[in-house]
Amino acid sequence: MPPVEPLHGPISMFSQSGNVSTQILLWGRDEGVGFEKFVNSGNEGDLTSEDYLRYFARDKASRIILAYIEGVDPGSALLPIAKEITRKKPVIVFKGGRTNAGRGAASSHSGAMAGSLRIYRSVFRQAGMIEVYSTQEMIDYAKALAAYPIPHGNGVGILTRGGGWGVITADCCEENGLAVPSLPENLSKRLDQILPRYWSRGNPVDMVAGIYPEPFMTCLEILANWEDIDVVIALGGGAGRGMLNSSRRKKVLELLRATEESLFKMEEAMVERQKEVLSFARQLMEECGKPIISVTLGSTDSRRDNMEFCQLLSYPTPERAVKALAAMWNYKRIRDGL
């Protein structure tokens, strides 16, 4: 197996596949989230998933539990153990061997009797475990729970530079049980003063391709302090270095009739502005206690900048951000017994 140096953080994981969990440690590194403890439980000849779950429950440094399970003993204590834990810390579970094809593969892999999916799902639900349906969601959800405060409600404020992305994000919120409250008159009037006359006048707040940092920060602040809103999603917040990366650099030089030197200065200035915006968002999140989720729309450069400048983690697409947020909202209700 390739050498892995995971980041240190609040997630602990047990897994019935060493290969899957090693990869998750690597993905965590790419996404900026770290691990506290990690066990590959193999074919569980002696200690089992239930033992590790019980141990992580008592371990204060383990704040989020992640599990890859192919099969547990039908007479196992998974349900009562998990039921007690999930009131205190989130347990995210990914079940391998959900289908005939998967069960066949699992029996020759971990030797697990993968059993009836209906029974597993019923146990997960009753125990308040958060089931994920793809490997990517394992790290996406764990990241959200590690990096942001748990939202108090399900109201989402959306800030976007382009109308289409606002539409897509609003759709995804509603489809995942989140609300997109209408913007009240008084906030709309305040935004009138800083946005172009033809702005959307609603939530999503569409900045109509505005790229200057000041209005962006003011919008962010207005949304974060709006009482109907529990989370702010900021779309395309990261212009910065990504705009001038090597593949586009030549074109930018041509278009702007710029020299390498002037472009370098421009880039430096952009990075400075970017740092300013991200630090502002980070501070705002701490002050208002609401998650502010940055969606970079896919730019790896921006995502790296976000982490480097101020540990503000981000998602590449609105769908991934919204689903992670829905998982947090789901956990909030599990924790509070709602």
Add this chain to the structure above:
Amino acid sequence: MPPVEPLHGPISMFSQSGNVSTQILLWGRDEGVGFEKFVNSGNEGDLTSEDYLRYFARDKASRIILAYIEGVDPGSALLPIAKEITRKKPVIVFKGGRTNAGRGAASSHSGAMAGSLRIYRSVFRQAGMIEVYSTQEMIDYAKALAAYPIPHGNGVGILTRGGGWGVITADCCEENGLAVPSLPENLSKRLDQILPRYWSRGNPVDMVAGIYPEPFMTCLEILANWEDIDVVIALGGGAGRGMLNSSRRKKVLELLRATEESLFKMEEAMVERQKEVLSFARQLMEECGKPIISVTLGSTDSRRDNMEFCQLLSYPTPERAVKALAAMWNYKRIRDGL
């Protein structure tokens, strides 16, 4: 908007959002797929989505059509136009304004009357358009249709270096309407000769952490020539440079007690082997006419190597590969009127 230099390729796109489509062009660049023509149709005061669809249908160079639609005229000819096209080329559509929140945002964005989702979905289905449910799927599906031959059937052969990933991929195949046929005795016997004694003896073919190129290529060849199989998914095929990237370099030097020079040589050798494996896979795909889909399990380095060495495109996770494959299989049935 940031300057975009898309790659050239077989995809043509019309979109009711300039911001969304510009981003898709950038994602295409990152994923190695290119565009032929591209229109942002705005609020469609004159020419409409239907006009562009009709035009792309007649345009030979446009082999795959991608659409972002918020709303079309209720009396529009979308259905009859699309119905004729989809027998000849795939049309992938993403619908914005599916929910109340999204419809509200769409009305202030493109001015579109987003209308009843049930009616849109019925039109898409009757016309044989492939609807996607996330922005990532737009590029994932278009990429599959651009880069691989259309599969003749839905049988998938899975080659993996780690058991858990095989289980996960098999589950995902079955959940998305693909089959994972059982490995026949004669092929199992052939594989006995090159794999460790404790190998899985089934499909997925689990190489049990084997990392040498020769058995990997032999397994690939055996799977590709197996007549019950229409597609091969190769998991974790790309070790190569990713293993020695900067963040892990120091650790590797320590662990192996190697010098920078010897590590450089090792890296060169790994890259050479990697090129060999990828070129072999590429050639095999051309010979057998079946898609061979590489899943790199998230390593950006490996994905870049795949493209650079032999234009063999890859997916970062098995779920994204399988869903793109299911879209190809779906299109095959639409095209053949099944």
